[in-house]
Amino acid sequence: MVHYNSCPVCSSEQISEYLDCKDHFLTGELFALHRCSSCGFIFTQDHPDERSAGKYYDSAEYVSHDDNADGLTNRIYRFARGIMLKRKRAIVADMTGLRKGSLLDTGCGTGHFAGEMKRAGWQVTGIEPNRKAREYARSRFGFETLDPGEISQLEQNSFDCITLWHVLEHFHDLENYMAVLKDLLKPGGVCVVALPNSDSFDCNYYREFWAAYDVPRHLWHFNPVSFRKFSEKSGFLLTSIKSLPLDVFYISILSRRYKGAKLPFITGLLQGLWFFIKTINNSNSDSSLIYILRKASD
Secondary structure, X not given: OEOOOOOOOOOOOOEEEEEEEEOOOOOOOEEEEEEEOOOOOEEEEOEOOHHHHHHHHOOXXXXXXXXXXXXXXXXXXXXXXXXXHHHHHHHHHHHHOOOOOEEEEEOOOOOHHHXXXXXXXXXXXXXXXXXXXXHHHHHHHOOEEEOHHHHHHOOOOXXXXXXXXXXXXXXXXXXXXXXXXXXXXXXXXXXXXXXXXXXOHHHHHHHHHOHXXXXXXXXXXXXXXXXXXXXXXXXEEEEEEEEOOOHHHHHHHHHHHHOOOOOHHXXXXXXXXXXXXXXXXXXXXXXXXXXXXXXXXX
């Protein structure tokens, strides 16, 4: 288990237990979330180290690794993913100012976003730790996929855009990996990072049942304030924040199920709709946010 005596973002020793959360998805184990009183960052304390983390992903229901994951909730996830692919592609084009370019999709899973970008004319490379998902992405969409250990094969300053769609929260060696990605980004390039928002309306409502805590797979629980501090520490400038509006429905359905509510699909959709309406004029309280980063030296 990995234990922190100080905040991983600001190094303050003013950290204390915030919530106890269960691994509702797979093992039923309890994990403590700790919070830094200096910067507000929340993180999973005493989490498995990288060598022993694999068993917490070992399920056919882990939908980002398996396109055949069954169940109504997973079908909703895939439906929403299909809708959001074009929005994600538009964000990359808008933020880079390019119609075509070179893109590294970190944590590409089964390859749907990277495949969408390849169809749009981009030169795409994927990084994915799960061998089955990596091979599926390569065979279905025809782009190069690498294990994270092979990232050293890539040339520095070679990508116009690097994307991390709900990936950063899984990284064990957070700072070093961000430093590697920064070196891979071209001058003027853009890094797009999507993360659950630990200061969202749905997180504050569901608390320990909030599905996006997803312990112990999710190690870091950012909000806009703490992510700005982290990005600056990593040598990036946070230039804008955008929303992922459909995530709240999927997360609310799962959270209602974890809470043991009756009819979690229906009540989760309704609760998600209420959160969606509340964020219309307050997008920084969305369930998931997209952070646009550029190198601080650019």
